[in-house]
Amino acid sequence: MTKTAWVFPGQGSQALGMGIDLLELPQAKAKFEQAAEILGWSVIDICQNQEEKLSRTLYTQPCLYVVESLLVDALRQKEQPDLVAGHSLGEYIALYVAGVFEWSAGLRLVKRRAELMDAAAGGMMAAFIGFDRQQLDQAIAQTNDVVLANDNSAAQVVISGTPEAVKSVISQVKAKRAIPLNVSGAFHSPLMSPAATEFEEVLSSVAFLPANIPVASNVDPTPSIDSEILKQRLIQQMTGSVRWREISLALPENNISRVVEIGPGNVLTGLIKRTCPDLSLINIRNMDDFKKFVSV
Structure with a gap:
């Protein structure tokens, strides 16, 4: 059935x-x-x-x-x-x-x-598409005030935190696309x-x-x-x-x-x-x- x-x-x-x-x-x-x-x-x-x-x-x-x-x-x-x-x-x-x-x-x-x-207010989120998971996990672990907010699939995630922390992770991780999201806060x-x-x-x-x-x-x-x-x-x-x-x-x-x-x-x-x-x-x-x- x-x-x-x-x-x-x-x-x-x-x-x-x-x-x-x-x-x-x-x-x-x-x-x-x-x-x-x-x-x-x-x-x-x-x-x-x-x-x-x-x-x-x-x-x-x-x-x-x-x-x-x-x-x-x-x-x-x-x-x-x-x-x-x-x-x-x-x-x-x-x-x-x-x-x-x-x-x-x-x-x-x-x-x-x-x-x-x-x-x-005061937070930021960004989506990553096509990235190295190990590199992303390491960047998050080494950066304060940022977390993995949405683990959507092996190829698509969202991070969340302070603007400074999110931008820092974006600069550290090679990705096919890294897209800041239009949200008011650091959800999740x-x-x-x-x-x-x-x-x-x-x-x-x-x-x-x-x-x-x-x-x-x-x-x-x-x-x-x-x-x-x-x-x-x-x-x-x-x-x-x-x-x-x-x-x-x-x-x-x-x-x-x-x-x-x-x-x-x-x-x-x-x-x-x-x-x-x-x-x-x-x-x-x-x-x-x-x-x-x-x-x-």
């Missing part, structure tokens, strides 16, 4: 116009209205008309949560996954799918997370500790239920259904590395043979293909993809 994992992209996958076609889903209008009450602004308006705002953390993360969860709600009427995982912000959709918290509680968490991360690094401490207080007030589907977390790819373990991993996520390469490697180890990426873009399936080329990969980015999938 084919075992399936659903995976959910995070910040960086957003695109102007995403989610607008979901309005034809029966439950979508009510969900968009509920989101507007929680957020104080319209996801539809941001996604349809305001590209600059859509690229800002404050708006990006809630928009992705709403759009991806609407696709999930429609897809669950056809099938259920055997494992879920999400990249950074995407982990919140994974936890929602697994029944760890209900939809509005998840959106309120994402809203506060986005506010705290948007307010972070110890520099996010003040924000993480404040967010931990928010998380502690939300009841987590045992997951009904195993969740592979960013800071620990070992699938778990334990509510306390999943909450602790989420607390660690803001300052910890996203271990996506290890999540990818764990998929076949957990007998997963098919992976469905739900949300805009195809970043995660691209990363998984480089790490585990034998897996069957599917993208559900919009209503057209959804209709094709359910008609098979």
Whole structure:
């Protein structure tokens, strides 16, 4: 029997116009209205008309949560996954799918997370593509105030830290491409500790239920259904590395043979293909993809 994992992209996958076609889903209008009450602004308006705002953390993360969860709600009427995982912000959709918290509680968490991360300042992130892993690891080890933030694949990672430290590592490592990212802070690094401490207080007030589907977390790819373990991993996520390469490697180890990426873009399936080329990969980015999938 084919075992399936659903995976959910995070910040960086957003695109102007995403989610607008979901309005034809029966439950979508009510969900968009509920989101507007929680957020104080319209996801539809941001996604349809305001590209600059859509690229800002404050708006990006809630928009992705709403759009991806609407696709999930429609897809669950056809099938259920055997494992879920999400990249950074995407982990919140994974936890929602697994029944760890209900939809509005998840959106309120994402809203506060986005506010705290948007307010972070003074840090820098940069992506490396096509590099010497040993050389990069050595440069990070010898440079203060910089860490490996996203271990996405053998050929693509992101570092995070102070601007001086990130620029120093860039100057030390030969890479096909080294790209500074347009973010406000040093996400997934110890520099996010003040924000993480404040967010931990928010998380502690939300009841987590045992997951009904195993969740592979960013800071620990070992699938778990334990509510306390999943909450602790989420607390660690803001300052910890996203271990996506290890999540990818764990998929076949957990007998997963098919992976469905739900949300805009195809970043995660691209990363998984480089790490585990034998897996069957599917993208559900919009209503057209959804209709094709359910008609098979």
